[in-house]
Structures are given as C-alpha cells and as structure tokens.
Amino acid sequence: MLATALSASIAGVDGVPVRVEVDVAFGLPGLTIVGLAGSAVLEARERVRAAVRNSEFAVPDRRITVNLAPADLPKEGTGHDLAIGIAILVASGQLDGERLPGTALIGELALDGGLRPVPGILALVAAARAAGARSIIVPAGNAPEAAATNGVAVHAADSLRAVVRHLAGVEPLVEVGPPGPLRGEHQARLDAPDLASVVGQRVARRVLEIAVAGRHNLAMSGPPGVGKTLLARAVAGLLPRLEDDEADEVRRIHSVAGLGARPIGSMQRPFRAPHHTISTQALVGGGPRVRPGEASLAHRGALLLDETLQFRTDALDALRGPLDSGCVTIARVDGVRAIPARFMLVAAYNPCPCGWAGVDGHVCGCEDGARRRYQARLSGPMRDRLDLHVPLAPVVSGLRGRRESSAEVARRIGVAWELQRRRQGGANSALGADALDARLGFEPRLLALLERRGRQLGLSLRRLHRAARVARTIADLEGSSEVSRDHLDEALLHRPKDAAA
Structure with a gap:
C-alpha cells in the first residue's frame, strides 16, 4: 500500500x-x-x-x-x-x-x-x-x-x-495563534554600553553617529584603553528597530541557524561580535550543509570585528563580496546558495602589534617591518570598502561635564533613517553612483568640487562615491535637503586612509 x-x-x-x-x-x-x-x-x-x-x-x-x-x-x-x-x-x-x-x-x-x-x-x-x-x-x-x-x-x-x-x-x-506585533519607540539594549559612559572622544562620538545614521562601514584605530571597543559596542544601542519586512528576513536566517526568533516588531537589529580566532567559514557561512555565518547573522544590523587586524586575512577578504552585494554566495555541486548579509561593518584595531605606535609618552617596541605587515593584514580592497575612519588618542580632557546618552543620539539617528527611507527607500550607504544628483541634494557645482578633491587626494572612484554618501548622511543629521561644501569637507576629513598613512 x-x-x-x-x-x-x-x-x-x-x-x-x-x-x-x-x-x-x-x-x-x-x-x-x-x-x-x-x-x-x-x-x-x-x-x-x-x-x-x-x-x-x-x-x-x-x-x-x-x-x-x-x-x-x-x-x-x-x-x-x-x-x-x-x-x-x-x-x-x-x-x-x-x-x-x-x-x-x-x-x-x-x-x-x-x-x-x-x-x-x-x-x-x-x-x-x-x-x-x-x-x-x-x-x-x-x-x-x-x-x-x-x-x-x-x-x-x-x-x-x-x-x-x-x-x-x-x-x-x-x-x-500568531504572536501580536509589538510597537513603540526606540528601546535601549540592556547588553549595550551607553554613550554616556564614554569619556571624551568628541570626534569619535560624532563619526560613530554619522556611521550609524547612514549605515556606513566604520573603522576605529588607537592604542589600548582609549575606548574603541566601548564605542563600537555602543552601536548596538543606537540601531533603530527593525521594519516588519526586515524582521522577517532576520527571523528566517536566525531560525535556520538554530538561534530561534522573536515576533515581528519585537526584534532589535542584530549585533554580532565574533572572536578574532573565527574561521573563514564561520564568518561568512558555508559547510557541507550550508549554514549562515556571522556576516549573515548580522544581516540588517551591525558586525563588529574587534581587534580586526588579529583576524585571518583570508577571512577579512571574504567579506569583500558581502560588503558589495549584500549577500554571501556559496557554490556547491548541487547549486548556488545566496544568503542575505547586508550589514554595517565596525572595525576596531590597534595601530601596531604592541599598540603604542605614534602615541605620545609611550615607546613602540615594534620594528618598522612588523608595523607594516600588521597594517597590511587589512588589505587595500578591504580599506576601500570602508566609509569612515577615526583615530582615537588617550583622553586628556572632557572628564567633567554632561555627556549625551545613547537614547539621545539614537533619536537623531532615527530621524535620519526615516528621511532616507522616505526619500529613496533605503540607507544612504546603498546609494548607487547614478543617484548622486540634484534629486538627492547634489548640485553640479558640488559634484565638480568632489571630483577636484578626488584628484588632489588621489582617491579612487569608489572612495569618492562613498564620501558623497557620507556627506548626504551628514546633511540628513542636520535636517538639510541640500548637501553643502561643509558636509563634503567633513566626509572627506574622516575618509579611510591607506595602510602606509
């Protein structure tokens, strides 16, 4: 039968x-x-x-x-x-x-x-x-x-x-029965440090806010103890809640990974922070039974690579594809699997193996060759995919006075996200080169200025486009419909530098 x-x-x-x-x-x-x-x-x-x-x-x-x-x-x-x-x-x-x-x-x-x-x-x-x-x-x-x-x-x-x-x-x-969706204002994550606990680092706080507001990839470098990790982990408390369609994508990925899921509307954006000993496969996904890696588990959220230059170079370079396309593509004999992986990358690292290169009052014990090899672990193509970089130095001022909390900064970020959603349906970091025109506040004179600055600074076309997107985000944070020269100057000021620099 x-x-x-x-x-x-x-x-x-x-x-x-x-x-x-x-x-x-x-x-x-x-x-x-x-x-x-x-x-x-x-x-x-x-x-x-x-x-x-x-x-x-x-x-x-x-x-x-x-x-x-x-x-x-x-x-x-x-x-x-x-x-x-x-x-x-x-x-x-x-x-x-x-x-x-x-x-x-x-x-x-x-x-x-x-x-x-x-x-x-x-x-x-x-x-x-x-x-x-x-x-x-x-x-x-x-x-x-x-x-x-x-x-x-x-x-x-x-x-x-x-x-x-x-x-x-x-x-x-x-x-x-289906669970009821939850609504409400931004709610701080209990596992995320509050920006109010960050002493000083005014410039780094500003760059961090710009990065989260436009979902731009961010690198922070500096000696031990200056607050790189604290600032990077504070990103988790600045990310606005997931939209319903985004939540569905995240729930599906986490479900396949065996992490479970919460109801639509109640989920906070993913924040993943793998250890630097992670394998390439665990970072981007794969295996005999294709499973999501950390890059996909951070989909629609943020991926923190603390001590970035301690990661395997092949693992770091494996992120180049997802950073461009927003998905991890894994080819097998039985077919090709595409796993979503659109995330904001946050990199934090020391300037050299001992951590004290270029810091006043400290002697770096690393040889020049060792410093160059250490910096070269983050390849040129990977640096080219970063939008912002901020060097941090030991705090010598700002110990007193009021410091903004994560909730205050998150409210401004939420307004900027909403502006982007209404204007182009997505984040500024996803804007194509063809979108950089007057419709998004880029007047011809500003684009001409951007090209001149690019020639003067020797920037690649990719870096020019990334700087323009960052400038659009700065304008959004200020509530401006037009991108100004000041916005562009600030974006270029915090552009990623080559390893030699």
Missing part, C-alpha cells in the same frame, strides 16, 4: 517542499530511504522504528521503501521523521490518511515517540504553505516561532501518538 505526506527541507536559508512517499510491500523486512538523503535523514530509519514501536504501534514486518521527492534535491536534517512515521502508519493500514492532504508534518522523532524541535522552522513552514498546506503540525518547541507565519494553521504536538490521535479525529491538537 502507498501513502504520501508533505514535509519540507532546508536549502541555504530557504525551505523546499518535500513529498514523502512510503510503500509497504511483501518482501524481506527492512526500511530503505531513497531520494538523495543525507546521513541524518538515513538515520531516521532507526529513530522512526523505535518511535513507532514505543508509541504502541506496529512496525510492519514488510519491505518499506521511503522516497523523498524531488529525488534530485539533497535532503538534510531530521525534520522529515514525523512525516515518514505517519506515512508508514497510513501505508500499513494503522491510520486513516483521509486528513493528510493539505497537512504538512515537520519534526524530529525521539526514540520514545516524542517530538523534538528542528532548526529553520520558519523557512520550512513557508515552503509547506507555498506547496498548498493549509495546516502544519510541528513540535511544541517550534510552535511559537512557526505561528508567526501568516496564511496557515499551526498545530503543536509533543508526540507521535498525539499526531495520530489528531489525524484520526479523536483528540484534535490545539491551534497556536
């Missing part, structure tokens, strides 16, 4: 519907799974057998063939267990399959018949919905996350037996 159930699989950060076909026939007893099943899927043979038996059902003493269609799509993960188990019960006549059409089954089976949550539930539910599912049964641990998906009824179950009783019409599962 043949039975079919609907499930789903993960491909990158997207879900793909999978049809589980089970045939129970006469022959040597055994359970075979075909359809490009990965190791975790093949291990379902033992999990499903034990779960069926320990749920007080019979494992058919027949030849059982399980096909996961489409057969040319690699299947990974444990989310097909429930669909396989239910389809076996239907194919062996232990359960009426009348309610299976229009129902998707997702979840991992424990040996005792319990249901365990699986990563990527948002993408899996979306794929099942796209395949025509009107009802989806998921593990109770996945239910709050899955319920955020519109257009489909989500039912939570804690065991295989509970699913069988639901499909048999004996004891229906409770439908999980």
Whole structure:
C-alpha cells in the first residue's frame, strides 16, 4: 500500500517542499530511504522504528521503501521523521490518511515517540504553505516561532501518538495563534554600553553617529584603553528597530541557524561580535550543509570585528563580496546558495602589534617591518570598502561635564533613517553612483568640487562615491535637503586612509 505526506527541507536559508512517499510491500523486512538523503535523514530509519514501536504501534514486518521527492534535491536534517512515521502508519493500514492532504508534518522523532524541535522552522513552514498546506503540525518547541507565519494553521504536538490521535479525529491538537506585533519607540539594549559612559572622544562620538545614521562601514584605530571597543559596542544601542519586512528576513536566517526568533516588531537589529580566532567559514557561512555565518547573522544590523587586524586575512577578504552585494554566495555541486548579509561593518584595531605606535609618552617596541605587515593584514580592497575612519588618542580632557546618552543620539539617528527611507527607500550607504544628483541634494557645482578633491587626494572612484554618501548622511543629521561644501569637507576629513598613512 502507498501513502504520501508533505514535509519540507532546508536549502541555504530557504525551505523546499518535500513529498514523502512510503510503500509497504511483501518482501524481506527492512526500511530503505531513497531520494538523495543525507546521513541524518538515513538515520531516521532507526529513530522512526523505535518511535513507532514505543508509541504502541506496529512496525510492519514488510519491505518499506521511503522516497523523498524531488529525488534530485539533497535532503538534510531530521525534520522529515514525523512525516515518514505517519506515512508508514497510513501505508500499513494503522491510520486513516483521509486528513493528510493539505497537512504538512515537520519534526524530529525521539526514540520514545516524542517530538523534538528542528532548526529553520520558519523557512520550512513557508515552503509547506507555498506547496498548498493549509495546516502544519510541528513540535511544541517550534510552535511559537512557526505561528508567526501568516496564511496557515499551526498545530503543536509533543508526540507521535498525539499526531495520530489528531489525524484520526479523536483528540484534535490545539491551534497556536500568531504572536501580536509589538510597537513603540526606540528601546535601549540592556547588553549595550551607553554613550554616556564614554569619556571624551568628541570626534569619535560624532563619526560613530554619522556611521550609524547612514549605515556606513566604520573603522576605529588607537592604542589600548582609549575606548574603541566601548564605542563600537555602543552601536548596538543606537540601531533603530527593525521594519516588519526586515524582521522577517532576520527571523528566517536566525531560525535556520538554530538561534530561534522573536515576533515581528519585537526584534532589535542584530549585533554580532565574533572572536578574532573565527574561521573563514564561520564568518561568512558555508559547510557541507550550508549554514549562515556571522556576516549573515548580522544581516540588517551591525558586525563588529574587534581587534580586526588579529583576524585571518583570508577571512577579512571574504567579506569583500558581502560588503558589495549584500549577500554571501556559496557554490556547491548541487547549486548556488545566496544568503542575505547586508550589514554595517565596525572595525576596531590597534595601530601596531604592541599598540603604542605614534602615541605620545609611550615607546613602540615594534620594528618598522612588523608595523607594516600588521597594517597590511587589512588589505587595500578591504580599506576601500570602508566609509569612515577615526583615530582615537588617550583622553586628556572632557572628564567633567554632561555627556549625551545613547537614547539621545539614537533619536537623531532615527530621524535620519526615516528621511532616507522616505526619500529613496533605503540607507544612504546603498546609494548607487547614478543617484548622486540634484534629486538627492547634489548640485553640479558640488559634484565638480568632489571630483577636484578626488584628484588632489588621489582617491579612487569608489572612495569618492562613498564620501558623497557620507556627506548626504551628514546633511540628513542636520535636517538639510541640500548637501553643502561643509558636509563634503567633513566626509572627506574622516575618509579611510591607506595602510602606509
């Protein structure tokens, strides 16, 4: 007898519907799974057998063939267990399959018949919905996350037996309602330092505000103890809340990574700060089963590389593509996966291995060659993708007096973000060269001045465009519709310098 159930699989950060076909026939007893099943899927043979038996059902003493269609799509993960188990019960006549059409089954089976949550539930539910599912049964641990998906009824179950009783019409599962979206003003992150705790560093605070207001990539350099890390981590408390469409993207990526997700409207922008020992694959994503890296986990938020020059050079250079395109592209034999990774980069580093090069009152013990090699770890192409750079020096003034809090600065940043959203639908950092015209406040005279400054300073065309975007952000912070010469001068003043400089 043949039975079919609907499930789903993960491909990158997207879900793909999978049809589980089970045939129970006469022959040597055994359970075979075909359809490009990965190791975790093949291990379902033992999990499903034990779960069926320990749920007080019979494992058919027949030849059982399980096909996961489409057969040319690699299947990974444990989310097909429930669909396989239910389809076996239907194919062996232990359960009426009348309610299976229009129902998707997702979840991992424990040996005792319990249901365990699986990563990527948002993408899996979306794929099942796209395949025509009107009802989806998921593990109770996945239910709050899955319920955020519109257009489909989500039912939570804690065991295989509970699913069988639901499909048999004996004891229906409770439908999980969607969480209510949260609204409100900017709320400071409890894990982010407040700018009010930063002593001095007036210029660095200003450049930091400009960077966050336009989502520009920022580098901060200076000796130990001047506040680079404190300022960089304060970025987390300056980022405005996610828009609903952005929140959906972030939730899907974090769900696939197994980090879970919160309801739309309640999520703060991601802020990721990996250790400098991180591998290239962990930073940008990849692996046999393609999974998001830190760059994608920072999507729509900020990625802090503290002690940037301690990172592997190949890992740093791997960020060049995402910084340009806003996504990580990973090629595999079975296809190409594109994972969103549009983030604001914050780099913080010392000027040399000992940290004291060029600092008054301190002697740098590094040789010239060592300093050059250290600075060269951040390659020219990577420096070219930075928008702003600010050197920090030890504080000698500003110890007294009032200092602005993160909440005050965040309000100005929020106004600037809203101006950009209404004007061009996105951040200034994403403006193309063709957008730098009078419509965005760039008069021909200003563009001519920009070209002259570029020739005088020997700047690449990319750096000129980045300086123009920064100038537009400075104008937004001041509430000006026109970009002025002063705005451009400030943008050029804080432009990134070459390593030799």
